[in-house]
Amino acid sequence: MERMPAWADALLVPLISLAVAFAISSGVILAIGENPWEALKIMVTGALGSSYGWGYTLYYATNFIFTGLAVAVAFHASLFNIGGEGQATLGGLGVALACLFVPWPHWSLALIGAAAMGAAFGAAWAAVPAWLQARRGSHIVITTIMFNFIAASLLNYVLVNVLRPTGSMDPATARFPGATSLPGIGDMLTAVGIPFAKTTPANVTLFIALGACFLVWALIWRTRLGYEIRAFGKSEKAAVYAGISPVRITMLAMLISGALAGLMAINNVMGEAERLVLNSVEGAGFIGIAVALMGRSHPFGVLLAALLFGFLYQGGAELALWTSIPRELITVIQALVILFTGALDNMVRQPVEALFLRARKGAK
Amino acid sequence: MAERQAQGRPEAAALPPAIELRGISKAFGPVQANGDISVRVARGTIHGIVGENGAGKSTLMSILYGFYRADAGEILIGGRPTPIPDSQSAIRAGIGMVFQHFKLVPNFTVLENVVLGAEEGALLRPSLARARRELTRLAEDYELDVDPDALVEDLSVGHQQRVEILKALYRQADILILDEPTGVLTPAEADHLFRILKGLKAQGKTIVLITHKLREIMEITDEVSVMRRGEMVATVRTEATSPEALAELMVGRKVLLRVDKAPAAPGRTVLEIEDLRVRDGHGVERLKGVSLTLRAGEILGIAGVAGNGQSELLELLGGIAQGTGRVRLNGTELDLSGRGCNGRARRAAGIAHVPEDRQHLGMILDFAAWENVAFGYQDAPEYRAGRFFMDNDALRAECEGKMARFDVRPPLPALAGKNFSGGNQQKLIVAREIERNPDLLLIGQPTRGVDIGAIEFIHKQIVALRDAGKAILLVSVELDEIMSLSDRIAVMFDGRIMGLRDPARTDERELGLMMAGMDGTRGAA
Amino acid sequence: MMDLPTLLQILDSTIRLGTPLLLACLAGLFSERAGIFDIGLEGKMLAAAFLSAAVAFVTGSVWLGLVAGIVASLLMSAIHGLASITFRGNQLISGVAINFLASGLTVLLGQYWFALGGRTPSLEGAARFAPITLPFAEELRGVPVLGPVYRELISGHTALVYVALLAVPASWWLLYRTRFGLRLRAVGENPAAVDTAGVSVVGIRYAAVAICGLLTGLAGAYLACSLSAGFVKEMTAGRGYIALAALIFAKWRPWQALGATMLFGLLEAVANRYQSLNLWGLPLPVQFMQALPYILTVIILAGFVGKAIPPRAGGQPYVKER
Numbered sequence A: 001m002e003r004m005p006a007w008a009d010a011l012l013v014p015l016i017s018l019a020v021a022f023a024i025s026s027g028v029i030l031a032i033g034e035n036p037w038e039a040l041k042i043m044v045t046g047a048l049g050s051s052y053g054w055g056y057t058l059y060y061a062t063n064f065i066f067t068g069l070a071v072a073v074a075f076h077a078s079l080f081n082i083g084g085e086g087q088a089t090l091g092g093l094g095v096a097l098a099c100l101f102v103p104w105p106h107w108s109l110a111l112i113g114a115a116a117m118g119a120a121f122g123a124a125w126a127a128v129p130a131w132l133q134a135r136r137g138s139h140i141v142i143t144t145i146m147f148n149f150i151a152a153s154l155l156n157y158v159l160v161n162v163l164r165p166t167g168s169m170d171p172a173t174a175r176f177p178g179a180t181s182l183p184g185i186g187d188m189l190t191a192v193g194i195p196f197a198k199t200t201p202a203n204v205t206l207f208i209a210l211g212a213c214f215l216v217w218a219l220i221w222r223t224r225l226g227y228e229i230r231a232f233g234k235s236e237k238a239a240v241y242a243g244i245s246p247v248r249i250t251m252l253a254m255l256i257s258g259a260l261a262g263l264m265a266i267n268n269v270m271g272e273a274e275r276l277v278l279n280s281v282e283g284a285g286f287i288g289i290a291v292a293l294m295g296r297s298h299p300f301g302v303l304l305a306a307l308l309f310g311f312l313y314q315g316g317a318e319l320a321l322w323t324s325i326p327r328e329l330i331t332v333i334q335a336l337v338i339l340f341t342g343a344l345d346n347m348v349r350q351p352v353e354a355l356f357l358r359a360r361k362g363a364k
Numbered sequence B: 001m002a003e004r005q006a007q008g009r010p011e012a013a014a015l016p017p018a019i020e021l022r023g024i025s026k027a028f029g030p031v032q033a034n035g036d037i038s039v040r041v042a043r044g045t046i047h048g049i050v051g052e053n054g055a056g057k058s059t060l061m062s063i064l065y066g067f068y069r070a071d072a073g074e075i076l077i078g079g080r081p082t083p084i085p086d087s088q089s090a091i092r093a094g095i096g097m098v099f100q101h102f103k104l105v106p107n108f109t110v111l112e113n114v115v116l117g118a119e120e121g122a123l124l125r126p127s128l129a130r131a132r133r134e135l136t137r138l139a140e141d142y143e144l145d146v147d148p149d150a151l152v153e154d155l156s157v158g159h160q161q162r163v164e165i166l167k168a169l170y171r172q173a174d175i176l177i178l179d180e181p182t183g184v185l186t187p188a189e190a191d192h193l194f195r196i197l198k199g200l201k202a203q204g205k206t207i208v209l210i211t212h213k214l215r216e217i218m219e220i221t222d223e224v225s226v227m228r229r230g231e232m233v234a235t236v237r238t239e240a241t242s243p244e245a246l247a248e249l250m251v252g253r254k255v256l257l258r259v260d261k262a263p264a265a266p267g268r269t270v271l272e273i274e275d276l277r278v279r280d281g282h283g284v285e286r287l288k289g290v291s292l293t294l295r296a297g298e299i300l301g302i303a304g305v306a307g308n309g310q311s312e313l314l315e316l317l318g319g320i321a322q323g324t325g326r327v328r329l330n331g332t333e334l335d336l337s338g339r340g341c342n343g344r345a346r347r348a349a350g351i352a353h354v355p356e357d358r359q360h361l362g363m364i365l366d367f368a369a370w371e372n373v374a375f376g377y378q379d380a381p382e383y384r385a386g387r388f389f390m391d392n393d394a395l396r397a398e399c400e401g402k403m404a405r406f407d408v409r410p411p412l413p414a415l416a417g418k419n420f421s422g423g424n425q426q427k428l429i430v431a432r433e434i435e436r437n438p439d440l441l442l443i444g445q446p447t448r449g450v451d452i453g454a455i456e457f458i459h460k461q462i463v464a465l466r467d468a469g470k471a472i473l474l475v476s477v478e479l480d481e482i483m484s485l486s487d488r489i490a491v492m493f494d495g496r497i498m499g500l501r502d503p504a505r506t507d508e509r510e511l512g513l514m515m516a517g518m519d520g521t522r523g524a525a
Numbered sequence C: 001m002m003d004l005p006t007l008l009q010i011l012d013s014t015i016r017l018g019t020p021l022l023l024a025c026l027a028g029l030f031s032e033r034a035g036i037f038d039i040g041l042e043g044k045m046l047a048a049a050f051l052s053a054a055v056a057f058v059t060g061s062v063w064l065g066l067v068a069g070i071v072a073s074l075l076m077s078a079i080h081g082l083a084s085i086t087f088r089g090n091q092l093i094s095g096v097a098i099n100f101l102a103s104g105l106t107v108l109l110g111q112y113w114f115a116l117g118g119r120t121p122s123l124e125g126a127a128r129f130a131p132i133t134l135p136f137a138e139e140l141r142g143v144p145v146l147g148p149v150y151r152e153l154i155s156g157h158t159a160l161v162y163v164a165l166l167a168v169p170a171s172w173w174l175l176y177r178t179r180f181g182l183r184l185r186a187v188g189e190n191p192a193a194v195d196t197a198g199v200s201v202v203g204i205r206y207a208a209v210a211i212c213g214l215l216t217g218l219a220g221a222y223l224a225c226s227l228s229a230g231f232v233k234e235m236t237a238g239r240g241y242i243a244l245a246a247l248i249f250a251k252w253r254p255w256q257a258l259g260a261t262m263l264f265g266l267l268e269a270v271a272n273r274y275q276s277l278n279l280w281g282l283p284l285p286v287q288f289m290q291a292l293p294y295i296l297t298v299i300i301l302a303g304f305v306g307k308a309i310p311p312r313a314g315g316q317p318y319v320k321e322r
Helices: A006-031 A036-048 A051-076 A084-101 A107-136 A140-163 A185-191 A205-222 A224-234 A236-241 A246-263 A265-273 A284-294 A299-322 A329-343 A345-363 B002-006 B057-064 B087-092 B110-115 B124-142 B157-170 B187-202 B214-220 B243-251 B310-317 B343-349 B358-362 B369-373 B392-405 B422-434 B452-467 B479-485 B508-515 C004-033 C041-059 C062-086 C091-114 C146-154 C159-177 C179-189 C191-196 C201-227 C239-249 C254-273 C286-302
Strands: B019-028 B031-041 B046-051 B072-077 B095-098 B175-179 B206-211 B223-228 B231-237 B269-279 B285-295 B298-303 B324-329 B351-354 B440-444 B471-475 B488-493 B496-501 C276-279 C282-285
Touching (some): A006 A329, A051 A084, A051 A185, A051 A299, A084 A265, A140 C239, A140 C286, A205 A246, A224 A236, A236 A246, A236 B358, A284 A299, A299 A329, A329 A345, B031 B231, B046 B057, B046 B243, B087 B095, B157 B175, B223 B243, B285 B496, B310 B440, B343 B351, B351 B422, B358 B422, B369 B392, B369 B422, B452 B471, B452 B479, B471 B479, B488 B508, C004 C041, C004 C179, C004 C201, C004 C239, C004 C254, C041 C091, C159 C179, C159 C254, C282 C286
Parallel strands (some): B046 B206, B175 B206, B298 B488, B440 B471
Antiparallel strands (some): B019 B031, B019 B072, B269 B285, B269 B324, B488 B496
């Protein structure tokens, strides 16, 4: 009955898809007259060859872990949340409000408060499309896209007209108070005797992201809610048979998804920029889609994929610095990863399945 | 009646048959849907094909319409070998098909639906104009009047069916195949359809009627072929047979599965059902006022051909579908249409449900066996660890226990549901539901697609539950299963209960007649 | 109150800004009416904008640029068709991938060819679409109201504006008056009906996706070679999504698409001209105007004002079943 073994489904197919995506990317690099091997070397050196590079790689990866987990949780309920970008934008607003208007005595308390606000704002932004899907049948993909744009306009308005300090021309909030400044990875590692560059944006949020991976894993595979989310995602009809309410699961899955996307803001807004600027999310919400697809919606897979994309982002920046290859190469790779691990999954899967079937017949 | 049958086969013998199938075989994986089928359908006749569910009727006709390709065999149309690899070829060969589920575009007009795929040129206007003239003519000739400008979604089911027939006639079909055409019609609509079919026959068209309703066969066909388990067991002239003989051919003389069971000792009333009604998504009433009572320690078997309301009855009682009427379980009224109408509430009330569609409702195929053990009971205290978590260790242990007690093979709790055979999937589900010790067990098609050994085992479990004083509502399309398990039998036809029978005082022939919508003759239970 | 010249200016830029939305919206209409969801309009337009500008600059001919732009978006359409029709993949994921692919490739190739940070050089002369002065525009200038309206508003646009406006009745005619249109609409509602009628579902769907590519190609070329003078990174700026919103707003119908895109064009024109509006004492920030198309679409989608029902078979790959 089984077409191919579980390991092939979980590892082989994504790896082949990834290989195809990278092969085509190499072709693109060749086509613009550069050497893919040299490019890879620059990327590896730039992203992983120094603690400075690692700092940036981990900073980016932290963002992508949050947005990847957000997309993954929704995927488990068979919901496609393209709204990570908007939810993270709103999360940024929540974090900024928490940092600006509450006199936090210590960064650790500020972190808890800001995280709660970021998650709440992200969840609230996901709640409307979720409710419209659950109760009115409005397609969640379209509504979350619309909410991305509405979020961008809202933030623009708030930054220009409300939160911009008087006299400033910059559409951004004031700098957050010093007490909300999060310790960087460099400081933390140096304190325990490991030398690490101090000027990188990687910060304590990384550990929260790792914790989020674990919590999402526990949620999906250990809790009753996770059980119901997975059952609903596999078959709505069967879920109804089992007494699982589609409305409840749609709402909860999207609220969790939005909260995770919103949590990203403690990394980029609180940890790095220390103020809220326009377009602070920088597409991380969309990269979450690639990360979740590649990670097969498993938190561990998401972690690995986020690290890969963190590496690509930092490596891509280095590449743009040292060669004439622009950063947008990463966008192309990201597109190809989404295309082959997502939309063209059958193109890779069918031949692999056929191969296994033939091998099995041969063995008989 | 005699007169009509006398003219039933005109000069057909002289001409080659309209359709001749030679040795058609078709398998889906390990299932042989059609095995070496040969049949001739004479020109200008109405030819019935009867058989139980899964006998292979629809598969055979789908092969004839180019929807499936036969593995072996030959199709002759009008005496000429005609390969039919796709629907286009079937249409060219003069074959039209009216599917059980209509293939219409709901927001198109009747005219547009008729023209679709049979347009005359790149522009629509001339095609539509021609179709309008043609429709007027067909309406006059065959009582096929439908408003050509009405949207199909606004039409009644009976009118939608006429559009399907018009589509075929517009494509100048000489051969018309109708798959269970009266399943969705009211009696008046069905009568109208028969008049149309008779009119078509009078014009020399050949009609193949697939049905399970013997009344229709007797009323309208000239010849009838009987299919059983993928084979063609007989083709006879309708006037030379009787409903009783056909019922016997359909059901066959099966070896009765012996179930050792003591006489029932029914106790207090567990379930009281009054006037249950359910409408489907199209507004068609599928359950038309069903009333039943069920007592502790008894198995009530519901016999019937699939699609006569049994599924709706199970789904309403199981909290999956909504409807109207009254249901009391142990004296407490159940919510049939509000927020309390869901699987969770039903389980809390003491109802367990082994659904008919075990692969799409009863379990999550991608879930491991141990996860499926909790399916529907994810809230149960013994499967929980604290408020939020599930006790996966307890579930695995529970699964192992169930696998041992119900002989599920292979006994591997970590194996995904889809990797078990049908019988072992069913044992797992039956174990899950029976071991909850419910007051009422709903069980649909308990042994469909299940191997012989597992059938016996599952039957024993059902009887054991009865002997423990529980009430069991059994739905099955397998008559022998109903006969051997039930303490009382209710026959459903067209959304209604045709009658109740005592299994000791009835036989398959009588039940078969009732299932086909004809009144049984012997005393009620 | 505003005077006639101001009003004419705003309406004139409404048409200019509405045109790419209209072309993209009609493109989406063909695709989605055939049951293929397309959130990749943005990417196809972007790819077309880039390649049309690049080729127009290199050859000096805007018409060769136009052809190149169409080729670019047809290639993107081919990927979408392969993923969603042949390999029955997720149409939404495919659309997302196409948007990123275009976003990345345009800058990558732009930088390689022109080394201007992803821009193309400015287009001049024959490398841009020239405005067309309609007959009698000068002669009629003296006629009160009608004269200026004809001269300023109706005359003086580039060819693609008129093509876009003509595409509306043409699309309507193709969809509702031809055999192809009947089959295309049927395939988006109930592909099984088309299949059992002996017509290829796959063929019709590929044709629809190709028309979508053609129209997004026009939209992209218009953006780069008419509205602007050359390609700039991310120059579509969400127009593909606004077109998608307009499509829902128009409930997948051509004439309504004209209305919806021109309404959204007007919103953009007004937002460009005024930093804030005061409507009957209610201050409307410019950001609200920018967000309005999306807000309106959500309201329509929610079904509170005239429910938008998408084609029934939309988003689902066709699998034959009895």
